Amino acid sequence: MKNAFNADKPIYIQVREQIEDQIINQQLKENDQAPSTNQLVNYYKINHATVSKGINQLVEEEILYKKRGIGMFVAEGARKKLLEKRRQSFTEDYIVTLVQEANKLEITNEDILTYIKKVRGDEK
Numbered sequence: 001m002k003n004a005f006n007a008d009k010p011i012y013i014q015v016r017e018q019i020e021d022q023i024i025n026q027q028l029k030e031n032d033q034a035p036s037t038n039q040l041v042n043y044y045k046i047n048h049a050t051v052s053k054g055i056n057q058l059v060e061e062e063i064l065y066k067k068r069g070i071g072m073f074v075a076e077g078a079r080k081k082l083l084e085k086r087r088q089s090f091t092e093d094y095i096v097t098l099v100q101e102a103n104k105l106e107i108t109n110e111d112i113l114t115y116i117k118k119v120r121g122d123e124k
Helices: 011-024 037-044 048-060 078-104 109-120
Strands: 064-067 071-074
Touching: 011 037, 011 048, 011 078, 037 048, 048 064, 048 071, 078 109
Parallel strands: none
Antiparallel strands: 064 071
């Protein structure tokens, strides 16, 4: 986990996204115990309410579930849900803008793919 927060985004969202990233990257797998609120508070040295807000959102979205007296655990299908959500967000945040700009510049679909392959290192 990163210990520095970005000033452009609320901290509770960043805490939440870091847990999401651990699930997506399979550092946390289905039914694994997630870091407790107290662990996150101590690690980041931030307010308990801030951490709880991010964790509670993950519980509401059924990414994490609570076992009373034991802790938080990664829900079945959590990674799949997160991938779907992030892919949708990626499309809205990046692809739509990319296509709009490409249309303005008269860049073809083939050219876009060539540029993407070049950036990813797939094409030399």
